[in-house]
Amino acid sequence: MADLTTRSDDRAQLILVAAVGLAILLTLMTVALNTAVFGEIHVAQTDDSLTEERGVIEYQDSLERGVGGAIAPLNREHDEYETLRSELDDSVATWSALSRSEQLRDGTATTASVERVRYETRIVQNESRAFVDGSGDANWEVAANVSDVRGFEADVAETDLVGGSDCVDDGSCFSVEVEGADGNVWRLSVYDDDGVEIFVQPASGGSETYTASSSAALNVTDGTVDGSDEFTSFLEDGGLAAPYTVRYANADDVSGTYELTVDRRIVDGSIADDDRYGVTGSPRIEAGISAAEVRLRYRSPDLLYETNATIASGESDG
Structure with a gap:
């Protein structure tokens, strides 16, 4: 047992x-x-909670559409960085007040405000002239400490170019210089040698030479001459790392047009007061907001939701 x-x-x-x-x-x-x-936002509890959660989603969606749709018109209508920011602040504040009055009818309190914006800058010279800055300086900094450069295109004529390749060695021909974060430099030089001659020196070493006719269409970011011949662009250069500083050297020894877009504000104060650029003429700056970070708050009797939404220009097209 x-x-x-x-x-x-x-x-x-x-x-x-x-x-x-x-x-x-x-x-x-x-x-x-x-x-x-x-x-999760979609909590399957009660019909009331589902209604409130749908309200949050609809409110944020409406905000993103409203702000995204407002940025592009503001970029077209205003020239200065500060004006763009203040106009966006006012637009979001107006939208927030109108939305709040509607939401209060259902016992919900909402607010939205701009926390910060991300600027972009288009630098453009669409009148054929020397590549000097607005004050006539031939050696100048086009854009400093930029992480993204896109659409960098230039049309250059044989006229005014220094003759012969000796200018590459003595540094007297027109050059586009891009300096990387580590101080390495990518360089594209242009001179006249029975046509427009393009000489590229990647930071990673070596050199490349390309010949065009009496003019050349250069895509500096894609690395093409007249849409066909390909060279090592600074974006492809293994010896160069962002952020980049773009400079022109001997810009009085070239004539033509150019444009590029960078991912930040490049003038601290007023663009109109900057010696290098203006808001009209050539060269000029076209300032813009590429995205805004907006703080939103949604409070109902049983739910509190707060977040920062990053909204890009044009998000109303969804």
């Missing part, structure tokens, strides 16, 4: 341990499931 009792007690203990283990496992699964559900 003693042996029977012992085996019975052992089985009881095993059953108890298994039951406790199962209970712990179920508890952990429940906690994990609740945590996952809590982190």
Whole structure:
């Protein structure tokens, strides 16, 4: 009988341990499931909660459409960085006030405000002239500390170019210089050698030479001459890393047009007061907002939602 009792007690203990283990496992699964559900907007609890969560989604969607749709017109209508920011602030504040008055009817309080903006700058010379800056300086900094450069195109004529390749060695011919974060420099020089001659010196080493006719269409970011011949652009140069500083050297020894777009504000004060550029003429700056970070807050009787939404220009097209 003693042996029977012992085996019975052992089985009881095993059953108890298994039951406790199962209970712990179920508890952990429940906690994990609740945590996952809590982190989602779409929580399947009650019809009221679903309605409130749909309200959050609709409010944020409306905000993103409104702000995204407002940025492009503002970029077309205003020249200065500060004006763009203040106009966007005013637009979002107006939208927020109108939306708040509508939401209050349902017992919901909402607010939206601009936290910060991301600028972009288009630098353009669309009148054929020397590539000097607005003050006539032939050696000048076009854009400094930019992480993204796109659409860098230039049309250059044989007229006014220095003759012969000696200018590459003595540094007297027109050059586009791009300096990387580590101080390495990519260089594209242009001179006259019975046509427009393009000489590229990547920061990674070596050199490349290309010949065009009496004019050349250069795509500096894509690395093409007249849409066909390909050279190593500074974006492809393994010896160069962002951020970049773009400079012109001997810009009075070339004539033509150019444009490029960079991913930041490049003038601290007023563009109109900057010696290098203006808001009209050539060269000029076309300032723009590429995206805005907007703080939104949505509070209903049973729900509080706050977040920062990054909204790009044109998001109303979705």
